[in-house]
Amino acid sequence: MTTTGYTPEALAVAVAAAIRAPSMHNSQPWRFRLRDGGIEVRVDRRRPLPVAGHGDLGDWAAHLACGAAVFNLRLALAAEGTPPRVRLCPYPDDPDVVARLEPDRPRPATPVERDLLAAVPRRHSSRLPFFPDPVPGEIRWRLVQAARAEGGWLELVVGTAAVTAFGELARGASRVLERDPDYRAEIAAWTRHGPAPDGVPARAGGPVAEPQDLLPQRPFGDRTRAPGRDFEPEPLVAVLGAAGDTAVDRITAGQVLARVLLTATDAGLATSMLSQPIEVAAARERLRTALRRFGSPQMVLRVGYGQPAWPTPRRTAAEVTDAPVHSG
Structure with missing residues (x-):
């Protein structure tokens, strides 16, 4: 090269x-x-x-x-x-x-x-309950710095009251989405019950949501959880954002997201993504104003320690690569 x-x-x-x-x-x-x-x-x-x-x-x-x-x-x-x-x-x-x-x-x-x-x-998304062990301050700092290095920001939601308030906002956004039959159909269309090169395998979808859950779950699977395996009562929630909401800002936010997730993986952490509060405009604006941040929230992460997640399948490199193009 x-x-x-x-x-x-x-x-x-x-x-x-x-x-x-x-x-x-x-x-x-x-x-x-x-x-x-x-x-x-x-x-x-x-x-x-x-x-x-x-x-x-x-x-x-x-x-x-x-x-x-x-x-x-x-x-x-x-x-x-x-x-x-x-x-x-x-x-x-x-x-x-x-x-x-x-x-x-x-x-x-x-x-x-x-x-x-x-x-x-x-790096795999883990939709399973995490262990109660807290994420050390030094690793939290690394995640914030990872976002900053790519031109974005990462705001950690800290404290019982703040996490509870975020949970209410996220569950409300999830209820808005779930009232839309097209939303439910889209989730079903991308849920895989057999071998496939894309979509979310039902076994990787996490346990079915229950009323006591603080954060919403996508209904990818139909597994019930084992007794005593509730989700962590005070998860580490991180809101990732960019300076604005143009195409360039969103592509930049994708690079921020990748670096933060890989930094978490390198530190031995498990992660999952919660986009329901981003997908509902009113919830997204409430989140932005609650954080007192300029710019636009682009993704919410749940971060902690957990058992290894199921990897999701991928198409091969050949399947997503086009023939070379030469100008002139």
Whole structure:
């Protein structure tokens, strides 16, 4: 690989990491290709989430997922010795291309880059109850700094009263969503009861929600929980945000999300994502004002210590890679 352009071999290595990025309902809304020596990341319009992308959210879910894939690409390319320069939304006349990565000056990967890349195959969403052990202050600081390093912010919801208030907001948003039959149908469409390269396996969906639960759960599975296995009464909740809510902000937020999740995985933590308060406009605004933050909340994370999560399936790198394109 040279600074004149990335090769198909470099693309294959990088995409193998990119496809492990998180995406809503494991919809994997991304495609990759070489164009004039640069790697392009494109929204895959054949994998829509019409309910998750409703109203003012637009392409929010796809932009977050593709941004997370961009971060994984960056890690893999850095590990190969040629980190990229990244241009977001590089073509005004082709908004489906969310990023273009071009070779920057060669250098060895940093220890942090190597550690985060090693965490990529170990990062899975855990929808199971966490252990009651608190997350130490030093690791909380690392998560906040990880968000800051990518140009975003991470606000930790701390204290019984604040967590309880957030739980009420999140459950209210979940009830609003669940009243929509299209929302319920979309969840069902992405729940997998057998082998599949995408979607959420029912076994990974977590136990069925019960009235005492503080935070809402998506109804991906139908497993009842074991006696005495309630969810933690005071989870560590973290709200992740960006400076604004444009396409560039959302793609940036996806990179923030990837770095925070991988930092948590590297620290031995389990994580899951709660987007219900983001999907309901009124709840999202209430969350923003409660945090007294400028900018826009883009995702909510539940963080703690837990048993290993079920990995969700992925399409292969070949299935999401298009033929090279050469201009002129």
